[in-house]
C-alpha cells in the first residue's frame with residue numbers, strides 16, 4: 001500500500017517529542033474526514049501524540065491516504081500535513097502546538113515560523129437533515145495569524161493522492177480537473193470500476209473529489225507527487241497544468257494539488273481557506289427484494305443532480321455547517337459533562353466514528369423520480385465482519401441514534417423488517433444481518449447467516465419499541481407486528497433456558513444457558529407485551545406480560561450464584577459472572593421488570609472484580625468491551641460504581657497502547673487491543689446521557 005519513499009519517511013520522522021497539548025485527551029487516533037464507511041481518514045496517535053505532519057493520514061484500517069499540506073511564510077516553506085518527501089525541494093516542519101477534538105471537529109495549531117496555522121477538520125454530523133447528513137464530504141479549513149506581531153506573506157497548498165479511490169495501488173486511475181467557474185475540483189477514479197466491489201475494505205468504484213473555491217489567487221496542478229509539491233515549495237504557486245498520463249495509483253504517485261495565496265497576514269486570523277474532500281458512489285448499495293435487487297442511492301440526490309452541484313453547495317455552506325457543528329458539539333459536551341469530563345471526552349471521540357458508519361439511501365420510482373418516502377439507512381459492520389446492518393451492531397450503537405435522531409434508527413431497522421416480511425428469510429428467529437459484505441444487502445435466503453437467535457430477536461424488539469416510545473410513532477410496529485410476534489414466540493420458547501448459542505460477543509464462543517442472553521429474551525417478551533398494548537391488543541399484552549412475570553423468578557433462581565450474591569455467566573456455574581449489560585433494555589424501555597435487588601447485587605459485585613483497565617466481559621477471559629462497560633455503568637445504583645466503568649473506558653482510550661481508531665474490545669489487565677477498531681458500536685457510549693433522557697428529550 002505504501003511506496004518505499006513513504007515508508008522511509010514515516011519511519012524517519014518519528015514523533016520525537018510529545019510537545020503539544022491534546023484536548024480533551026490524546027486518543028489512539030484522531031478523526032480527520034469520517035463521513036461514510038469509505039470516507040474514513042484518521043491520524044494515528046498512539047498515546048504520545050503524533051503531529052499532523054509526523055504521519056500520513058490513514059484509512060480506518062491503517063492504509064495510507066496521501067493527504068499533504070504545505071505553507072510558505074515570507075518565502076520559507078513548511079509542511080503541515082502528512083509526511084511527504086520531496087527530494088528536489090527543501091522545507092521545514094511546522095511545529096504543532098496543540099490538537100483539540102470535539103464531537104465533529106479536530107483542530108490542529110502549528111507554528112510555521114512567525115505564523116500560527118490553524119487547521120480545522122470538520123466532519124459534519126447533521127442528524128436531522130437527511131440531505132446534508134448524506135453528503136459524503138468533509139472540510140479542511142486553514143487559517144493563518146502572525147505570532148510575532150508583524151505581517152507576513154502566506155501561501156497555502158494541499159493535495160490528495162489517488163489512494164482515496166482504491167484498496168489496490170497497482171490499479172490504474174484517471175482524473176479530470178474543473179478549473180473554470182467558482183470552484184476548482186479534481187476528480188479521480190479507477191479506470192476499471194467494480195460496482196459494489198471492495199478491496200481490503202476500500203470501495204472499488206465511484207470517484208474522489210478534492211475542491212476549493214476558485215478565488216483570484218487559487219492555482220491547481222496535477223502530476224507526480226514530488227513534482228507538484230516541489231512546484232509549490234519552490235514557487236508558492238502551482239502551474240495550472242494537467243497531467244493526463246493516466247496510470248496506476250503508485251506509478252509516480254499522481255497527486256491533485258490546490259493552492260491559495262492568502263496575501264499579507266497580520267495578527268488577526270485570516271479568513272479560512274476551505275478544502276473539501278469527498279467520495280461519491282452511485283448507487284451506493286444493492287438491496288434484496290422479491291425477485292431480485294433494488295439499487296439505492298444517497299439521499300442527497302433528491303436535491304442535486306451532479307457532483308459539481310453537491311460540491312458547490314457543500315463548500316458554499318461552510319460557515320453554516322461550522323456554526324451548526326458548534327451548536328451540536330456544545331450540546332454533546334454539555335449533556336455528557338453532566339456525568340463527568342472524562343465521560344464527555346469518550347462520547348466526543350465516539351460521535352464521528354458511529355455517525356460515519358452509515359449511509360442514508362432512497363430508491364427510484366418506476367418513472368425515474370426519487371422516492372423520498374422510501375428511506376433506508378445502512379450501516380457497515382466496520383472492522384469485524386463487514387456485514388450490512390448487523391442487528392447486534394446496530395443495537396450497541398442505538399443510544400447514539402436515540403440521542404441524535406431516532407428516525408435514523410427506524411430507517412436502519414426498516415431494511416431488516418422489510419426483507420424478513422417478504423418471507424425470503426427461512427428462519428423463525430431474526431436475521432443477523434442483511435448481507436455478508438457491504439454494500440451488498442442481498443439477505444440470507446438460505447438462512448445460513450451467523451445465527452444469534454435470542455440475541456437478535458431481543459434486539460429487534462428492544463430497538464423498535466424504544467423508537468416508538470421516544471417518538472410516539474407506532475407505524476413500524478403496526479406494519480411489522482406479525483414478525484415481532486413471531487420473534488417473541490421464539491423467545492418464549494428459547495429464552496428462559498437459552499440453547500447452546502452465541503451472543504453478540506461471538507468471539508467468546510457459544511454457551512448454553514447464558515444468563516445475560518436470558519435477560520435479553522425476557523426483556524424482549526415484556527417489550528412485545530408493551531407493543532401489543534400500544535397496538536390495542538390487550539389480550540396479548542397481558543398474556544406476554546404474564547409470561548415475562550412467570551419467567552422472572554425462575555430465571556433469578558437459575559441465574560443467581562449460590563456462592564456469592566451476583567448473577568452468573570451461565571446457569572449452574574456458581575463461580576462465574578459476566579457483564580449483565582442486557583439489563584440496559586429494562587432501563588431503556590422503562591419496564592421495571594427486574595427487581596431492585598438484582599441491580600444492587602451487581603453494583604456491589606463489579607467493584608470486587610475490577611482490573612487495571614476495567615471489568616472483564618465474563619469469567620472466560622480477561623478482555624472486555626467498551627460499549628458493554630458503558631451500558632453496564634448505567635445499571636449501577638451508585639455513582640462510584642458507574643464512574644468505575646467510565647474511568648476504565650477513559651483509561652483504555654487515553655492510555656496510548658495502540659494507534660487505531662477507537663477499539664471497543666481490549667484486555668483489562670494489559671490495556672492491549674484485541675483487534676476491533678473504528679466500529680460503530682461506540683455509539684453505545686452516549687448510553688449514560690442518560691437512560692431516562694431517551695424517554696423524554698435529547699437535542
Ligand SMILES: *[C@@H]1O[C@H](CO)[C@@H](O)[C@H](O)[C@H]1NC(C)=O
Nearest residue numbers: 174175176189190191192193
Ligand atoms: C475514467 O474512467 C472512467 C471509468 O472507466 C470512465 O468512465 C471515464 O470516461 C474515464 N475518464 C477519463 C478522463 O478518461
Ligand SMILES: *[C@@H]1O[C@H](CO)[C@@H](O)[C@H](O)[C@H]1NC(C)=O
Nearest residue numbers: 364365366367368369370371
Ligand atoms: C413520477 O411520479 C411521481 C408520482 O408518483 C410524480 O410526482 C413525478 O412528477 C413523476 N416524475 C416524472 C419524471 O414523471
Ligand SMILES: *[C@@H]1O[C@H](CO)[C@@H](O)[C@H](O)[C@H]1NC(C)=O
Nearest residue numbers: 364365366371372373374375
Ligand atoms: C415510495 O416508497 C414507498 C415505501 O417503500 C412505497 O410504499 C411507495 O409505493 C413508493 N412510491 C412510488 C411512487 O414508487
Ligand SMILES: *[C@@H]1O[C@H](CO)[C@@H](O)[C@H](O)[C@H]1NC(C)=O
Nearest residue numbers: 428429486487489490491493
Ligand atoms: C415454539 O415451540 C413450539 C412448540 O415446540 C413450536 O411449535 C413453535 O414452532 C415454536 N415457535 C418458534 C417461533 O420457534
Ligand SMILES: *[C@@H]1O[C@H](CO)[C@@H](O)[C@H](O)[C@H]1NC(C)=O
Nearest residue numbers: 497498500512513558571572
Ligand atoms: C440449563 O439450565 C437448566 C436449568 O438449570 C438445566 O436443566 C439444563 O441442564 C442446563 N443445560 C445445559 C446444557 O447445561
Ligand SMILES: *[C@@H]1O[C@H](CO)[C@@H](O)[C@H](O)[C@H]1NC(C)=O
Nearest residue numbers: 488489492539540543544547
Ligand atoms: C399466550 O401466548 C402463548 C405463546 O404465544 C400462547 O401459547 C398462549 O395460547 C397464549 N395465551 C392466551 C391466553 O392467549
Ligand SMILES: *[C@@H]1O[C@H](CO)[C@@H](O)[C@H](O)[C@H]1NC(C)=O
Nearest residue numbers: 338339688689690691692693
Ligand atoms: C438522568 O436524567 C434525569 C432527569 O433529567 C435525572 O434525574 C437523573 O439524575 C439523570 N441520571 C444521570 C445518571 O445523570
